[in-house]
Amino acid sequence: MVNQPLAVPARTPAPQAAEVVARAVGVTRCYGGTTALDGLDLEVRAGELVGLLGPNGAGKSTLIHVLTGLRRPNRGRCELFGRDPRTPAGRRYIGVTPQETGLPETLRAREVVDFVAAHYPAPEDRDALLDRFGLTDLAHRQTGGLSGGQKRRLAVALAFVGRPRLVFLDEPTTGLDVEARRVLWDHIRAFHQEGGTVVLTSHYLDEVEALAERIVVVSGGRVLADGSVTAIRGMVDVQRVSLVTASLPSLPGVIKVEEIDGRTHVLTRDADQFVRDLVGSGAPFSGLEIRPTTLEEAFMAISSA
Numbered sequence: 001m002v003n004q005p006l007a008v009p010a011r012t013p014a015p016q017a018a019e020v021v022a023r024a025v026g027v028t029r030c031y032g033g034t035t036a037l038d039g040l041d042l043e044v045r046a047g048e049l050v051g052l053l054g055p056n057g058a059g060k061s062t063l064i065h066v067l068t069g070l071r072r073p074n075r076g077r078c079e080l081f082g083r084d085p086r087t088p089a090g091r092r093y094i095g096v097t098p099q100e101t102g103l104p105e106t107l108r109a110r111e112v113v114d115f116v117a118a119h120y121p122a123p124e125d126r127d128a129l130l131d132r133f134g135l136t137d138l139a140h141r142q143t144g145g146l147s148g149g150q151k152r153r154l155a156v157a158l159a160f161v162g163r164p165r166l167v168f169l170d171e172p173t174t175g176l177d178v179e180a181r182r183v184l185w186d187h188i189r190a191f192h193q194e195g196g197t198v199v200l201t202s203h204y205l206d207e208v209e210a211l212a213e214r215i216v217v218v219s220g221g222r223v224l225a226d227g228s229v230t231a232i233r234g235m236v237d238v239q240r241v242s243l244v245t246a247s248l249p250s251l252p253g254v255i256k257v258e259e260i261d262g263r264t265h266v267l268t269r270d271a272d273q274f275v276r277d278l279v280g281s282g283a284p285f286s287g288l289e290i291r292p293t294t295l296e297e298a299f300m301a302i303s304s305a
């Protein structure tokens with residue numbers, strides 16, 4: 001495998017007027033010998049819809065944990081609305097759906113909403129909230145008897161109970177069917193259009209593309225790239241050349257080489273030049289195909305660079 005580092009563009013700054021609602025400054029968080037966050041910096045401004053992308057173990061959930069005050073950084077600091085996230089004043093305007101949620105099994109869905117609502121001074125109307133998330137028919141059901149997708153919908157709805165200004169959604173649609181995902185996307189979009197700020201993680205790239213204005217790529221506990229969907233795409237601007245060859249010579253401009261099902265797949269930023277160099281090398285090959293990468297491939301290219 002040949003890896004070539006990719007330049008990371010500066011993020012287009014958000015409007016100056018927008019308040020920074022969440023901030024991580026030089027945050028390092030270790031679990032024993034594992035460094036989950038490694039001097040990470042991030043600012044989220046009011047009204048942004050930010051998608052955190054990164055491979056398994058990149059540090060996305062840990063970042064949400066430190067930003068929401070559930071974990072303390074070993075080094076660096078976090079702020080929510082300019083305050084320490086570990087204080088009630090800092091957490092007052094946020095809603096969170098963690099990656100894994102333990103719902104009290106014997107409580108009914110509406111009782112869970114009531115329980116969470118009791119923590120806020122002016123919570124959402126329970127029935128309206130349940131309706132918005134398509135949970136009305138499940139309101140009387142004990143949560144222990146709900147399906148995985150139904151529990152997930154309830155867990156996401158709970159993030160909105162306190163009328164938050166900022167929500168953190170850690171893989172909100174994992175386990176949801178297409179229709180349930182669509183309903184949830186609509187709600188996230190509506191919240192954002194009303195001025196709400198959203199930070200979400202997702203392994204569904206179409207989800208991040210469909211929802212987020214800004215993508216922050218996290219890998220190895222650091223911010224690898226930060227920009228609009230278009231900027232992230234432009235940043236990698238990678239093409240996939242696939243061919244059959246017994247031995248690929250070492251050529252310039254190659255970001256990554258993979259062997260899949262007897263074909264050699266090459267990621268490169270200049271497919272034309274790669275093909276010219278390949279022909280010039282005299283190496284025998286057949287079945288040449290060139291196509292643009294998906295965002296997922298682009299993202300993998302960034303991660304492995």
Ligand SMILES: Nc1ncnc2c1ncn2[C@@H]1O[C@H](COP(=O)(O)OP(=O)(O)OP(=O)(O)O)[C@@H](O)[C@H]1O
Nearest residue numbers: 031034035036054055056057058059060061062063
């Ligand atoms: N409670 C914990 N104890 C020990 N190690 C942990 C703990 N939580 C996270 N880690 C480790 O920290 C690193 C970052 O994990 P984290 O869950 O933040 O990543 P992630 O990007 O959210 O991953 P995924 O996409 O798989 O959810 C991983 O190496 C993980 O194994």
